[in-house]
Amino acid sequence: MAWIPRPNNRDDFEIAIICALPVERDAVEALLDEEYETDGFSYGMAPGDRNAYTTGRLGSQHVVLAYMPGMGLINAAAVATNLRSSFKGIKVGMVVGICGGVPTTADGEQIFLGDVIISTSVIQIDFGRQYPNKLTRKKKVEDTPGRENPQIRSYMGKISGYLVRRRLKEKTSLFSTQICAKEGFSQSAYPGFGYDILFPAEYRHKHQIPGSCICHDCKNQHDDVCESALECSCEELGCDDTLSIKRNRFQRAMRFAPYGSPMMATAMQEAQKPCIHFGRMACSNQVMKSGLHRDRIAFLPSWPLRYSP
Numbered sequence: 001m002a003w004i005p006r007p008n009n010r011d012d013f014e015i016a017i018i019c020a021l022p023v024e025r026d027a028v029e030a031l032l033d034e035e036y037e038t039d040g041f042s043y044g045m046a047p048g049d050r051n052a053y054t055t056g057r058l059g060s061q062h063v064v065l066a067y068m069p070g071m072g073l074i075n076a077a078a079v080a081t082n083l084r085s086s087f088k089g090i091k092v093g094m095v096v097g098i099c100g101g102v103p104t105t106a107d108g109e110q111i112f113l114g115d116v117i118i119s120t121s122v123i124q125i126d127f128g129r130q131y132p133n134k135l136t137r138k139k140k141v142e143d144t145p146g147r148e149n150p151q152i153r154s155y156m157g158k159i160s161g162y163l164v165r166r167r168l169k170e171k172t173s174l175f176s177t178q179i180c181a182k183e184g185f186s187q188s189a190y191p192g193f194g195y196d197i198l199f200p201a202e203y204r205h206k207h208q209i210p211g212s213c214i215c216h217d218c219k220n221q222h223d224d225v226c227e228s229a230l231e232c233s234c235e236e237l238g239c240d241d242t243l244s245i246k247r248n249r250f251q252r253a254m255r256f257a258p259y260g261s262p263m264m265a266t267a268m269q270e271a272q273k274p275c276i277h278f279g280r281m282a283c284s285n286q287v288m289k290s291g292l293h294r295d296r297i298a299f300l301p302s303w304p305l306r307y308s309p
Contacts, residue, residue, distance in 0.1 A: 004057060004060060006034075006036045006057070006062070007036075007043075007055075007062050009043065010043045010044070010086055010087050010088070010089075011087070011088050011089040012062065012089060013055065013062050013063070013064045013087050013089055013090060014061075014062070014089055014090060014091045014092065015058075015061055015062070015063045015064070015090070015091070015092050015093075015094070016063070016064050016065075016066060016083055016087065016090045016092070016093040016094070017063055017064070017065045017066070017093075017094050017096050018065075018066045018068060018076070018079055018080065018083070018093060018094065018095045018096070019065065019066075019067060019068065019095075019096055019097050020068040020070065020071045020075070020076070020095075020097055021071070021097055021098065023097075023098065023188075024096060024097030024098060025065070025067060026184075026185075027179060027185075027188070028065055028096060029054065029065070030179050030182055030185065031058060031175060031179065032054075032056040032057065032058060032063075033056070033057050033058060033059065034056050034057040035054065035055070035056040036055040036056050036057070037054070037055055043055055044086075045086045046082075046085040046086040048082075048085070049082045049083075049085055049086045050078075050082060051066050051067070051079055051082045051083060051086070052066075052067045053065060053066055053067070053086075054067075064083070064087055064090070066079050066083050067079075071287075072285050073124075073283065073284070073285055074285075076095065080093060092152065099117055099281070100287075100288050100294070101115070101117055101277075102294065102295070102298045103198055103245075105277055105279070106279070109248075109275075109277075110198075110247060110248050110249060111275075111277060112196055112247070112249060112274075112275070113190060113191070113196045114176070114190045114274045115274050115275045115276070115277060116168075116172055116274055116275070116276050116277065117277050117278075117279065117281065118156075118159075118160075118276065118277070118278050119278075119279070119280065119281035120156060120160075120278050120279060120280060120281075121145075121147065121148075121280050121281070122145045122280070122281050122282075122283050123144065123145075123280055123281070123282050123283070124137075124144070124145060124282075124283050124284060125137065125282045125283070125284050125297050126284040126285060126286060145283075156278070160278045165276050168276045169273060169274065169275060169276055170273075172273075172274045172276065173273040173274060176189075176190075176274060190272055190274075192272075193247060193250040193268075193271075193272070196247065197234060197241055197244045198244060198245045198247065199234075199239070199243065199244050199245065199291075200243070200245060200291070201291030201292050201294065201295050202221065202291070202292060203239075203243060203291070204218055204221070204225065205225075205229060205232075205234065205237055205239060206218050206225040206226075206229045206237060207225075207226065207228075207229055207232075207237055207238065208237060208238035208239065208240070209238060213226040213228070213229075214226050215229055221292060230289075249271045250268075250271060252271070282297060282298075
């Protein structure tokens with residue numbers, strides 16, 4: 001690649017990446033081909049801007065990375081507002097990081113750990129009227145986040161097509177491998193199908209040892225479990241993985257290649273590459289930790305959040 005000079009000033013940056021968590025920020029920083037603000041040089045900020053930034057180059061693009069002080073819509077709005085005051089030339093802003101995905105696409109394709117979700121629109125799921133028996137969301141156009149401009153929608157149509165999506169998959173797999181090979185990122189690699197376990201939405205993750213704690217009295221979805229169970233892994237809780245949902249991508253790899261053969265190793269390697277999915281993204285101030293609530297929101301006829309592959 002030919003040498004690309006760094007921008008002359010802040011207004012020359014057109015792409016912003018916003019991250020809320022350190023693990024998200026670290027992955028973006030690890031992908032930077034060049035960091036601009038080194039050796040005392042700085043592009044500075046507009047008066048009153050309280051954000052923190054890293055500027056650099058990703059491939060042939062100049063990008064500014066903005067750090068959120070914490071999660072939530074208020075923090076995101078404040079960071080975006082300050083960002084626009086300092087970097088007036090920004091045309092595309094992307095919130096990049098971890099998301100809790102609906103486990104299947106609209107066509108029934110399963111979503112695995114490490115797959116990439118690209119949002120086609122955003123729906124705020126906790127904006128509405130709370131009645132005694134339910135929350136009624138506001139669904140009018142005036143009450144929903146703004147739609148992307150035609151240029152971005154056209155580009156999204158292009159990259160969601162077969163040809164570009166295939167290239168995106170290969171590039172994503174390559175970059176993921178490069179990141180995981182760097183110091184401090186070894187735990188970020190895909191853990192393998194044996195650890196990518198999906199339980200039915202109604203399965204309660206609790207201590208399975210009888211009489212060990214209040215988890216013993218948990219018989220239905222409304223019963224409490226102990227605080228420890230909320231943070232423990234399935235292995236620590238003793239969850240019965242025979243009740244887990246079979247992962248079809250793994251099953252297909254096993255079906256078309258003899259067990260233990262080089263063909264099977266190649267098929268498994270291909271199956272573990274991150275897939276790219278496109279669909280609606282939900283946003284709110286709540287972290288979703290309930291499969292039942294997730295599915296109720298995602299599969300409502302008027303608010304489908306299922307991703308289309």
